[in-house]
Amino acid sequence: xxxxxxxxxxxxxxxxxxxxxxxxxxxxxxxxxxxxxxxxxxxxxxxxxxxxxxxxxxxxxxxxxxxxxxxxxxxxxxxxxxxxxxxxxxxxxxxxxxxxxxxxxxxxxxxxxxxxxxxxxxxxxxxxxxxxxxxxxxxxxxxxxxxxxxxxxxxxxxxxxxxxxxxxxxxxxxxxxxxxxxxxxxxxxxxxxxxxxxxxxxxxxxxxxxxxxxxxxxxxxxxxxxxxxxxxxxxxxxxxxxxxxxxxxxxxxxxxxxxxxxxxxxxxxxxxxxxxxxxxxxxxxxxxxxxxxxxxxxxxxxxxxxxxxxxxxxxxxxxxxxxxxxxxxxxxxxxxxxxxxxxxxxxxxxxxxxxxxxxxxxxxxxxxxxxxxxxxxxxxxxxxxxxxxxxxxxxxxxxxxxxxxxxxxxxxxxxx
Amino acid sequence: xxxxxxxxxxxxxxxxxxxxxxxxxxxxxxxxxxxxxxxxxxxxxxxxxxxxxxxxxxxxxxxxxxxxxxxxxxxxxxxxxxxxxxxxxxxxxxxxxxxxxxxxxxxxxxxxxxxxxxxxxxxxxxxxxxxxxxxxxxxxxxxxxxxxxxxxxxxxxxxxxxxxxxxxxxxxxxxxxxxxxxxxxxxxxxxxxxxxxxxxxxxxxxxxxxxxxxxxxxxxxxxxxxxxxxxxxxxxxxxxxxxxxxxxxxxxxxxxxxxxxxxxxxxxxxxxxxxxxxxxxxxxxxxxxxxxxxxxxxxxx
Numbered sequence: 080x081x082x083x084x085x086x087x088x089x090x091x092x093x094x095x096x097x098x099x100x101x102x103x104x105x106x107x108x109x110x111x112x113x114x115x116x117x118x119x120x121x122x123x124x125x126x127x128x129x130x131x132x133x134x135x136x137x138x139x140x141x142x143x144x145x146x147x148x149x150x151x152x153x154x155x156x157x158x159x160x161x162x163x164x165x166x167x168x169x170x171x172x173x174x175x176x177x178x179x180x181x182x183x184x185x186x187x188x189x190x191x192x193x194x195x196x197x198x199x200x201x202x203x204x205x206x207x208x209x210x211x212x213x214x215x216x217x218x219x220x221x222x223x224x225x226x227x228x229x230x231x232x233x234x235x236x237x238x239x240x241x242x243x244x245x246x247x248x249x250x251x252x253x254x255x256x257x258x259x260x261x262x263x264x265x266x267x268x269x270x271x272x273x274x275x276x277x278x279x280x281x282x283x284x285x286x287x288x289x290x291x292x293x294x295x296x297x298x299x300x301x302x303x304x305x306x307x308x309x310x311x312x313x314x315x316x317x318x319x320x321x322x323x324x325x326x327x328x329x330x331x332x333x334x335x336x337x338x339x340x341x342x343x344x345x346x347x348x349x350x351x352x353x354x355x356x357x358x359x360x361x362x363x364x365x366x367x368x369x370x371x372x373x374x375x376x377x378x379x380x381x382x383x384x385x386x387x388x389x390x391x392x393x394x395x396x397x398x399x400x401x402x403x404x405x406x407x408x409x410x411x412x413x414x415x416x417x418x419x420x421x422x423x424x425x426x427x428x429x430x431x432x433x434x435x436x437x438x439x440x441x442x443x444x445x446x447x448x449x450x451x452x453x454x455x456x457x458x459x460x461x462x463x464x465x466x467x468x469x470x471x472x473x474x475x476x477x478x479x480x481x482x483x484x485x486x487x488x489x490x491x492x493x494x495x
Numbered sequence: 496x497x498x499x500x501x502x503x504x505x506x507x508x509x510x511x512x513x514x515x516x517x518x519x520x521x522x523x524x525x526x527x528x529x530x531x532x533x534x535x536x537x538x539x540x541x542x543x544x545x546x547x548x549x550x551x552x553x554x555x556x557x558x559x560x561x562x563x564x565x566x567x568x569x570x571x572x573x574x575x576x577x578x579x580x581x582x583x584x585x586x587x588x589x590x591x592x593x594x595x596x597x598x599x600x601x602x603x604x605x606x607x608x609x610x611x612x613x614x615x616x617x618x619x620x621x622x623x624x625x626x627x628x629x630x631x632x633x634x635x636x637x638x639x640x641x642x643x644x645x646x647x648x649x650x651x652x653x654x655x656x657x658x659x660x661x662x663x664x665x666x667x668x669x670x671x672x673x674x675x676x677x678x679x680x681x682x683x684x685x686x687x688x689x690x691x692x693x694x695x696x697x698x699x700x701x702x703x704x705x706x707x708x709x710x711x712x713x714x715x716x717x718x719x720x721x722x723x724x725x726x727x728x729x730x731x732x733x734x735x736x737x738x739x740x741x742x743x744x745x746x747x748x749x750x751x752x753x754x755x756x757x758x759x760x761x762x763x764x765x766x767x768x769x770x771x772x773x774x775x776x777x778x779x780x781x782x783x784x785x786x787x788x789x790x791x792x793x794x795x796x
Contacts, residue, residue, distance in 0.1 A: 080503050081503055082503045082507075150640065151639045152632045152639050152682075152683070154633045154683070156685075163683060178660070179660040179661055179662055182662040182663045183664075303516040303520050304545075306546060306547075306548070306549045308548050308550070313548055316548065320516050320545065320546075321513075321516070322509060324664075350544065359499045360499060361505075363508070363509040363510075363516070363544075376520045412669070414667060415665075416665070417520060469663065470663065473662065473663045473665065475660075475665050475667060477667055477669055482667070482669035482671060484660050484661075484662070487660070
């Protein structure tokens, strides 16, 4: 059994929380005491049925406001697969949460209200999903019950969305007409939508191939920790602990340590009392090299044959996540894998208006802004292009004054 | 499933090991909060995978209410002996003796709420900058929204509206002096995942997790272990029941469930079919729907 991680993106009124609630409810993933709390809650739909959105609304403030204000994680499983849902908010001021949820997902569900069609926030969400490089998208045209389950309405929305998908660069897009409120095509096929022959949403999620987006990426192993027991019997033991971020390493592979550039060969791979011959993307192991080299946290082992870019001047897409605007005069920290170094945003090339997708110049970079910048780092980074290797192409910016994460970076190349 | 796709338990394990190593790499004085429950026992196993043959780069910390199940304490001491790591114990009794907290009165008196103060004092005394805990997002709605690295201010408070964005696998552990970070390596595990992992790894657990005969009373519709710590009166009738515990907390607030699950396979079957979630067996959560959120803001997990 494997795990599919997905996000749901839609506006406050698109019925996103209801859709997740429906998935959990109809797949019988809700336990008795939670169900009891659900039934005893005062919140009901207009027709008196239980409000499934309560299942994902976690915080007092949002119960008061009736909106989802943060990323909420939900877990369920069927006999085919385990699922992790990041329920991300649709409000414009919470773009940063959607970026957060999307950064760890394999698939995005984009919700469109059948009565409204493709609107500004659909553009916004689709742009973000493309920017973060999610390999799969399912467009759920929701509230089909409100448009008399009309095939024409559905087809128009699908055609409009295809234009948008092309524009923002989304490739694997599937479409499903649903009613989260009534349950049509969520878990069970809809009797009201007989003109649709495709999968229900759950069936689709259970059977879609999980794109391991970094499966073609080259071998990368950021060192997190050096294991050196320094006991009498293990006097010379020196293992490099970390998680393979992409590709695969085998015993006897030639590796290069970056940024220093020293070469060596893998002697042994360990996981407690096991010694696997190969470690591939996602595995946490300890690697031993044949040569004694000075390696510490922040260094990265790579396959000698396929090396990443190494530079201190990098062009990147930036999503700003702090209420204090980006200050090009301020020195921030950048964290890339296990490496932290100081940095400055040397130049803002442009911002993207995520509602119209137009480029804007000479503007301040404020909360939820997205655009292209050039960053200068105090020490060189060994990175891959985000579109080729998400794990080694993403980084965060930390404000040295507040220690808060203020920016997400998708590294796009060396700047000349 | 392709050749390079990890099985879900391997993926969860690898993620947790990665998080533990990030704690080791980013903090100066981390600690692992050990309750004696299955989740923190799982963390110990994961720490062995992350750091052996080296020592753990942190001590284990147990906040002892003084009202623990004797089986839990025996398990704890035997485990510490086996793994050879340092254990620091914070006693709620000390906080009571120092007048920092006042013992609750009445029939439902429990030391569960008092341990927050002892925990915060222990963190301050040892200047821990990161505390690793076994909380999972599937336990409760408020937990579902918490980050894996969750920053607490100097009062131990969690502010759900000021959480740091957590992108990809990059965890920002930078903090100001006086602040600390709660770290939850098994955030993405469910109760069933933990049990399946314990079975796969053949991890030993305190005996109270398995069905046994025990003197119990029924209170607020739940079975509670009869003990000197529970304020009982003539209305409480002690009966012998076949029970087990789904969590290992303070004896005064951890309810038993009737069970004939004597082996781990029985437990996994029982949970798979169960209609009550794990926290449903904790009396303190029943107080109000917002109970967990309030306690988190106050510095409890």
